[in-house]
Amino acid sequence: MKVKRLFSLTIIISILSLVIAGCSTSSSNNSKENETITLKLATYVPVTSQVYKYVTEPWMKRVTELTDGKVQFDTYPGEQLGKAHDMLKLTRDGVTDIGVFPANYFPDNMPLTNALAGLPNLSMTSHQGTVAYNELLQENEDLLEMDYLKNGIRPIMGHVSPTYEIWTTDKEVRVPKDLKGLKTRTVGGIANEVYEYMEAVPVTVSHTETYEALEKGVIDGAGYSSVAVEASGTADLLKYATFPHIGTAIHGLVINEKVWNGLPEDVQKAMQKAGQELVQPSGEKYDQDTENFNGEFSKAGGVIVDLTDAEKGQWEKVTKEFTEKWLKEQGSKDFPYEEVLNQYKESLEKYK
Numbered sequence: 177m178k179v180k181r182l183f184s185l186t187i188i189i190s191i192l193s194l195v196i197a198g199c200s201t202s203s204s205n206n207s208k209e210n211e212t213i214t215l216k217l218a219t220y221v222p223v224t225s226q227v228y229k230y231v232t233e234p235w236m237k238r239v240t241e242l243t244d245g246k247v248q249f250d251t252y253p254g255e256q257l258g259k260a261h262d263m264l265k266l267t268r269d270g271v272t273d274i275g276v277f278p279a280n281y282f283p284d285n286m287p288l289t290n291a292l293a294g295l296p297n298l299s300m301t302s303h304q305g306t307v308a309y310n311e312l313l314q315e316n317e318d319l320l321e322m323d324y325l326k327n328g329i330r331p332i333m334g335h336v337s338p339t340y341e342i343w344t345t346d347k348e349v350r351v352p353k354d355l356k357g358l359k360t361r362t363v364g365g366i367a368n369e370v371y372e373y374m375e376a377v378p379v380t381v382s383h384t385e386t387y388e389a390l391e392k393g394v395i396d397g398a399g400y401s402s403v404a405v406e407a408s409g410t411a412d413l414l415k416y417a418t419f420p421h422i423g424t425a426i427h428g429l430v431i432n433e434k435v436w437n438g439l440p441e442d443v444q445k446a447m448q449k450a451g452q453e454l455v456q457p458s459g460e461k462y463d464q465d466t467e468n469f470n471g472e473f474s475k476a477g478g479v480i481v482d483l484t485d486a487e488k489g490q491w492e493k494v495t496k497e498f499t500e501k502w503l504k505e506q507g508s509k510d511f512p513y514e515e516v517l518n519q520y521k522e523s524l525e526k527y528k
Contacts, residue, residue, distance in 0.1 A: 212245070213443065215435070218252040218267075219276035220260035226403055226465060227427055228253055230458040231335050232276050235429060235450050242446035249274075260382075268328040273435045278425040279323065283365045286323040286428075287509075288516050289334070293426040294366025295502065295517070296495035299524055300421060302466070303459030305336030308523035309426060310455045316519060318512050329430040333451035335458055337401050338466045339421040340367070343410075344397035345390060348479065349418040351487050352494045361386055361398035366502070367423050371399070373498045386410055399423070402466040402473070411473060418481045420491035 217236065221227045236249045258266045264282050267275030279289035292298065292309070299305030312319060313334055324331050342349050342360070349355060355376040362368050368378040381389045383404070389395045390413045398410065399422055405411050429451065436444065474480055483491075506513050 212248055213243075213439070214248045214250060215273040216250050216252065216257075217274040217276070218257040218263065218272035220255050220263055221276070222254040225407055226462055227276060227335065227337075230461045231333075231427070231429060231454060234458075235332070235454055238450035238453060239443075239446050242450060243443055247443055247446070264327060264329070267430055267432055270432050270434070272432075274332075274429070274431045275329070276427060276429050278363075278427050280363045280365055280367075280425050285327050287511050288319050288513065289323045289426050289428070290365055291513055291517065292520055293336075294370070294423045295499050296370055296420070296422045297492065297499075298421070298520070299336055299339060299424060300528070301459065302336055302338045302462035303456065304524055304527045305424060305426075306334070306455055306459035307527045308520060309334045309336050310452070311523045312516070312520050316516060319516055322511065324428070324430065325433065328433050329428075330433050330436045332429045332431060332447055333455060335427045335429070337425040337427070338403060338462055339419070340399045340401055340404075340423050340425075342397060342418040342420065342422065343400050343405055343414045344416045344418075345413055346415060347396065348416045348481060349397075350481060350483065351490045352420075358397060359395045361389065361395045361400070363399070363423075363425065367399055369502065370422055370495070370498055373501070374494060383408055387413070390414070401425075402469045403462065405473075406465075406469045411469075411476070411478070414478065416479050416481060417470075417473065418483070420495065422495070 217232070219228065219232055223229075223233070232253075236251070239247050240249070252272065257272055260277060261281050263275045263277035264285055266272050278293070279286040280293050283290040299308065310333055313331055320331070340363075342355070344358070347354065347358065349358070352374045355371065355374045357375065357377060359377045359379050360371055361381040362371060362378045364380040368380065371378040379389070379395050381395060381398075386395075386398055386408050387410050390398065390410055397414070398405070400408070400410075401424070402417075405414065431447070470480060503514055503517070
């Protein structure tokens with residue numbers, strides 16, 4: 177009898193232990209599902225820049241809203257975690273969970289996006305380029321794999337800046353031959369090749385060093401978007417602006433792939449939704465700022481050169497020649513430049 181009672185008691189204790197353990201596990205899982213996820217986000221731009229105001233900040237805010245406060249961010253703007261040219265590596269290596277940086281700085285890592293950013297006469301506005309590029313990101317597997325996943329990062333969204341134009345201190349530029357010998361600030365990469373093709377002298381100068389370089393005569397002008405002229409404070413040194421659309425900057429809002437894979441599905445969906453919601457308005461706001469600045473530049477005595485149809489034709493001819501030459505030279509490389517470029521052009525045409 178005693179043995180039976182002892183056996184029964186043992187079974188009861190075992191069952192109670194399993195129930196308690198199950199409750200404990202369930203409670204632990206619920207706690208984990210509801211705990212706050214804090215992610216580090218770093219970018220090279222300050223909080224006053226359009227990239228931060230129109231992309232980075234509203235995206236973070238929207239993700240937090242969509243997850244009911246579950247996702248929070250520790251932000252490191254203005255190169256607090258590292259220089260702009262290190263931002264891809266910092267994101268890939270997990271120093272930051274999320275990074276915001278331009279593909280222009282990483283031609284070897286992001287060859288396809290770098291080509292779309294550097295080649296002339298593609299997007300005309302920030303809105304057009306941003307919508308078209310994000311459409312391309314979703315439809316072209318080569319772009320996703322080669323420029324992002326291969327680098328250990330995943331794109332949430334891409335943002336195309338307003339086009340880079342020619343801003344000069346003293347010389348009015350109307351046609352490509354006017355660039356001969358002109359020392360012009362560029363972001364490097366393909367932009368250097370474009371200016372060299374037109375016999376200008378490209379000088380790679382950082383955004384923060386451009387004012388001093390113009391003031392001291394190290395450069396005669398800058399390949400800049402209107403909003404970049406405003407942000408750099410160089411408007412008072414520049415007199416002329418000519419708009420042949422020589423490239424742009426394409427920024428990626430990207431997340432470390434391992435971090436992405438470790439996030440709950442609802443958080444992933446919230447991040448993607450927040451990114452897609454910003455594709456259209458971010459470009460529109462950039463374009464409005466561009467229009468406003470150009471008006472202020474003219475009112476302050478600056479000259480936005482009004483090109484004739486014949487002069488526009490010269491720019492179109494030389495930029496087309498350059499693109500054809502560049503694509504031919506890349507033929508031996510194992511990247512689908514022409515295929516991606518043509519698909520991007522098709523998307524751009526839809527949103528012209």
